[in-house]
Amino acid sequence: WHRWIYDDSYRSYLIPLEKYGLVIPHDLIEEAWNQIWNKGYVREVAQFFSTGWLANYWRIDGMTDEDFEWFEYKYPGWYDKYGKWWENYNRLAIPNGHHPIVAENVDYVYPHRCWTCMVPCLVREDMTMAKVDGQWRTYCHEVCQWTDEVAFRGTYQGHETPNMGRLVGHREWETLYHGWNWADVVKDMGMVRDDGKTLIA
Numbered sequence: 001w002h003r004w005i006y007d008d009s010y011r012s013y014l015i016p017l018e019k020y021g022l023v024i025p026h027d028l029i030e031e032a033w034n035q036i037w038n039k040g041y042v043r044e045v046a047q048f049f050s051t052g053w054l055a056n057y058w059r060i061d062g063m064t065d066e067d068f069e070w071f072e073y074k075y076p077g078w079y080d081k082y083g084k085w086w087e088n089y090n091r092l093a094i095p096n097g098h099h100p101i102v103a104e105n106v107d108y109v110y111p112h113r114c115w116t117c118m119v120p121c122l123v124r125e126d127m128t129m130a131k132v133d134g135q136w137r138t139y140c141h142e143v144c145q146w147t148d149e150v151a152f153r154g155t156y157q158g159h160e161t162p163n164m165g166r167l168v169g170h171r172e173w174e175t176l177y178h179g180w181n182w183a184d185v186v187k188d189m190g191m192v193r194d195d196g197k198t199l200i201a
């Protein structure tokens with residue numbers, strides 16, 4: 001992760017753009033590292049997408065005892081934070097009259113979506129919200145809020161931005177399918193094969 005952020009992204013991509021006049025937010029590189037290394041971003045993402053496996057076209061296997069040991073050894077404290085949930089993921093992998101994990105009580109609070117990057121607000125302490133375009137929106141980080149509230153407007157720092165994309169429309173999966181029957185959602189997402197089976201079962 002360190003090499004990816006500091007060498008690949010920062011030194012070989014962002015820094016060279018500086019000589020063309022781009023302002024590089026150096027402090028955000030530190031924050032990127034902070035998100036991944038100190039705030040568990042990657043582990044939160046894995047947990048979130050495994051929570052919603054039934055809405056994906058893939059599902060990762062549960063973890064073995066060996067995996068649990070590896071995580072705890074590499075990242076001390078991991079088990080306390082995530083272990084119980086992954087134990088439940090294993091338990092609920094075996095059909096036994098229960099719901100998929102997203103609809104079972106496993107001490108997981110389904111997060112809000114970030115209006116800007118559309119990844120959920122997984123680092124909970126960083127979540128922000130603001131009323132933009134007359135609508136209350138949630139953001140995964142103040143930087144994503146800034147992107148929507150300031151950067152992607154019709155004018156930015158006094159310049160018109162006619163070619164800029166706009167963060168509008170049905171941006172959140174949860175809003176798009178709110179109130180739908182699950183079978184219709186799966187069909188609408190194109191996840192039913194020609195033989196009538198779904199992609200994951």
Ligand SMILES: [Zn+2]
Binds near residue numbers: 116118119140141144
């Ligand atoms: Zn975001």
